[in-house]
Amino acid sequence: MGSDRRSRWRGLVRVLGFLGLSCLLLATTAWALDEEFLWESFETETTWAVESARGPVKVERVEKNATEGPTALKLSYEPAARADFEIRREVRLDLSRMRRILMDVTVDTYDVQMAVAFRSTPAGRYFESPPVRLIPGPNKSVSFNLDLYHFNRFKNPIGEPLQGRDDVRRVSLVFFRDKLKSGEIHVDNVRIVGSPEAAWETFAPRIVTIHQSDFIVRAYEMLELRVDFQASFGDFYDPSEISLWASLRDPSGRTFDVPGFLARFEEPKDTAKKKERPVWLIRIAPRTVGKYEFTVTVKNRMGETVSELKNFTAVENKRSGGFVRLSPKHPRHFELDSGQVFYPLGHNVCWASDYDYYFKKLKDAGENFTRIWICPWNLPLEKKNKLGEYDFEEAAKLDAVLASAQKHGIYVMLVLQYHGMLNSSSWGESPYNEENGGPCMFASDYFTSREARRYTRRFLRYAAARWGAYSSLMCWELFNEVDLTDYYDPEDVVNWHREMGQYLKKVDGHSHLVTSSAIRAGFCEKLWPLVEMDFNTGHIYNEVLSEAVLREAIEASVYNKPFFVAECAGGIRPEDDQKDPKGVRLHAALWSSYMSPAAGSAMPWWWDTHIEPNDLYRHFAGLSAFAKEEDRRGRNFTAVRAMIEASGNRKLAVQGILDNAGGYLWVYDPSWTQKPEAPEGMTFDAGTIVNVTGLLDGTYVAETWATVGGRRRTSRRLTVHDGKLSVSLPAFSRDLAIKVKFEGASTPSVQSTAGWTPAKKPANE
Helix, strand or coil: CCHHHHHHHHHHHHHHCCEECCCCCCCCCCCCCCEEEEEECCCCCCCCEECCCCECCEEEEECCCCCCCCCEEEEEECCCCCCEEEEEEEEEECCCCEEEEEEEEEECCCCEEEEEEEEECCCCEEEECCCEEECCEEEEEEEEECCCCCECHHHCCCCECCCCHHHEEEEEEEEECCCCCCEEEEEEEEEEEECHHHCCECCCCEEEEEEECCCEEECCCCEEEEEEEEECCCCCCCCCCEEEEEEEECCCCCEEEEEEEEEEEECCCCCCCCCCEEEEEEEECCCCCEEEEEEEEEEECCEEEECCCEEEEEECCCCCCCCEEECCCCCCCEEECCCCEECCCEEECCCCCCHHHHHHHHHHCCCCEEEEECECCECCCEECCEEEEECHHHHHHHHHHHHHHHHHCCEEEEECCEHHHHCCCCHHHCCCEHHHCCCECCHHHHHCCHHHHHHHHHHHHHHHHHHCCCCCEEEEECCECHHHCCCCCHHHHHHHHHHHHHHHHHHCCCCCEEECCCCCHHHHHHHCCCCCCCCEEEEEECCCHHHHHHHHHHHHHHHCCCEEEEEEECCCCHHHHHCCCCCHHHHHHHHHHHCCCCCCCCCECCHHHHHHHHCCHHHHHHHHHHHCCCCCCCCCCEEEEEEEEEHHHEEEEEEEEEECCEEEEEEECHHHHHCCCCCCCCEECCCCEEEECCCCCEEEEEEEECCCCCCEEEEEEEEEECCEEEEECCCEECEEEEEEEEEECCCCCCCCCCCCCCCCCCCCC
16 A cells, blocks of 8 residues: 555554554544544453453453454353443543444343443543343444433433543443353454544553564574554654564573564455554574574553563574674674674665666675665655655665675665755755754754754664664664764764764664764764774775875774775766776775775775776776685784885885785885876886895795786795795786785704704714
C-alpha cells in the first residue's frame, strides 16, 4: 500500500495513542461518525480476570469459534449458587465520542444473557448496561449502546447515562445463565463504533508472538526476530513512547542489548481486511561461536513486558572474518572479529543506481572497502516534511545495498549526514528546516536545538537497530565535512559530536566504529582528539597527492588512532582529474598512503567521472596484490623519504615505512607524479641500488613488485651485516615497490683464528 495509507495510519495513531497488532486501529483520517475499529481480539495471554464477587467461571484462549485472528476467549461454567458471572479488564479508555460496543459471542444454550459494564471516574462508579438475550450458536455483532440513558436501569425506571466516559478504568463482560447448568461461551472481535478522534487507551505492552528466523546461525550473519505485540503509544519512531529490544547473553557471559525497529507496513493475508499491519523486527548478528540466550522487551509509558527466555546457537563461519574493530593490542590498526588484520582498500561510491555493479567491480579489483552517503539524492531516509518519520522504501534499498556488500566482501563506511543539508546547498530540503515543519529557523540551530538533537538521536537509534547487524557495515560516519555547514560556533559542533558519538555507541548493540570528517586542518584538530571518534579521516584535494597524503598521515599519527584519507582527488572539480585519464595522481595517492603510517589506503573521489569511464581499477588491483597477507600490526614503523641516483644522472624518490626488521618502499619518478598530463614517464635501467640501513643483522628476503597489475618482479635472499641492506632494482618505468622481510638472525658462531671450526674438532678429543 502506498504512502497515503501509511500517512493515514500515522495520523490516526498520533491521535489515538493506541496500537495492537491484533488490536489494530486502522482507517482514514476522515472517519465517519459510525466507523468501527477493533479493540480486542484475545490474541495475547489473557488480561481478563474473573470478578470474585460474582459466580465462578474458567477463562482461557482457544482456537474454537474465533472470528478475528486465530484465537477467541472461552468461558466455561458449571452449576453454581449464583446465576451471573463477570470477567473484567483494567484499562484507561476514553469513550466520550463512542456510540456502541460490538462483539461476536457464541453460546451453546438458550438461556444466556449478557451485559457490558464500566467503572469510571469520578469515585470509581459502576455502570452496567441492560442485558441482551443470546441465541444458541454464533451471535454476530452483539451491540451495546453507549450514548443512551439506560445504564444502571435497575436503579430507577429510566436509568442514567454512562458518567465519566472520558476516563473509563475498567471494562467488564457480565453473563446471566441458568445456575443449575454447565456450558461454554466464546467471545471474540470486540469493536468500538463512533468517532475515534478522541478515543484512546493506554496499557502496558503485551507480546503476542516472537518469530525467530532460525535457531542455528553462522557467526557474523543475521538472525531476525519478528515481534508482534499490543501496546499503546503515539509515535512509531519515538523510543520514549514505544521501545523494543532484545537483551542477550553471549557464550562468554557478556550481556548486551540490541534495539528493534519498525521495518514496514504490510498488507494483511486476509484480503477482506483493509488494514495494513506494522512489522517490528530485531536483527542480531552473533560475533562469537556458541549458545546465546535472550529475552525480548517491549516498553511504553505504562510499563514493560519481558518475554520468556529464548536461545539460538552460532556456529563457525569460514566465509567471513566478521565485523571491523580496532585492534586491542595495536590501537592504530583495524582488524576483524576473527583476529585477521583489516587494511581498508577502496574508493568512494557515495551514490549509485546499481551498487551490485560497483561491488562486483571492486571485488574483482581486490578492493574491500567503499564509502556511501545518505543524502537527498541517495537513500534519503528522513522525510522532508515529516521529521521523525523514515522512508521504508529507501530503508529497504539500504538493506539490499548492505546485503550485496556482504555478499561481495565489501565493507561500507556509511555517511549519515551530508554537509549540504546544513548550508545553502540543500538547507531547503532539510526536514530540520522550520519551513518544512522542523525545529530550526537557521541551519546553525541544528547543533544546539534540543528538539533537533532529540530527533537526531531517534534517527541514530533507528539506524543502529536496522543496519547494525550487517557485518559489511564497517563504521558510522556522523557527518561528511561538517566544517562546511553553517555552524555558529565550532564548539557547538564539537559538543554535538560528543553527544551523538556517545549515544550511538550506547544504542548500537553490534559496537560499530564511529567517526566523522572535516576538510580544514584547523577543524580536524578539534574532532580528532575526541574519544567518541574511534578513528580519524582526512579529505585532500591537491595536485601533488603523494606528498599531501604522506604529510597528513604523519600529522594524524600523534593521536594514536587509525587514520586514512577518505576522500582525495587532484582537484574539487571533475575536470581536474579528467585531465589525468591514466590515473597517475590516483595511483600516487594509493601507493603513498600504503607507504605511510595510515591504517588504510587513500580513497579516490571521482568514481563516476574518472575511475569508471577510464577503467582505473587496475591501480587498485596492483596495491591489493602487494598488500595481500601483509600484517602491519606490532611493527614500530618509521616513515622514510629519500632521493637516490639512477642511471643517466637522473633521480628517483623513495618513500616508505621501515623498522629494524624491514618494511615497504615505493620508488618512483617524481616528475611523473607531479605532471601526469606529460608523456609517459622515463624508463630506468636495471642496477639502480636502494640502500637500507639500521636493520638487524640476519637473513632477509627482498622482493620487487610492479605497481600496476601486482606482479612480483624479483625475489632475493640477502644477508645483512652491520645493519645495511642493498637492493638492486630490475629495469622499470615510472615506479616500483619493494618488500623487505626479515627471516631471522644469522646462526651464532665464534670466529676461528687457529685453523679449525666447530665442524673440525681437534684430533685428541
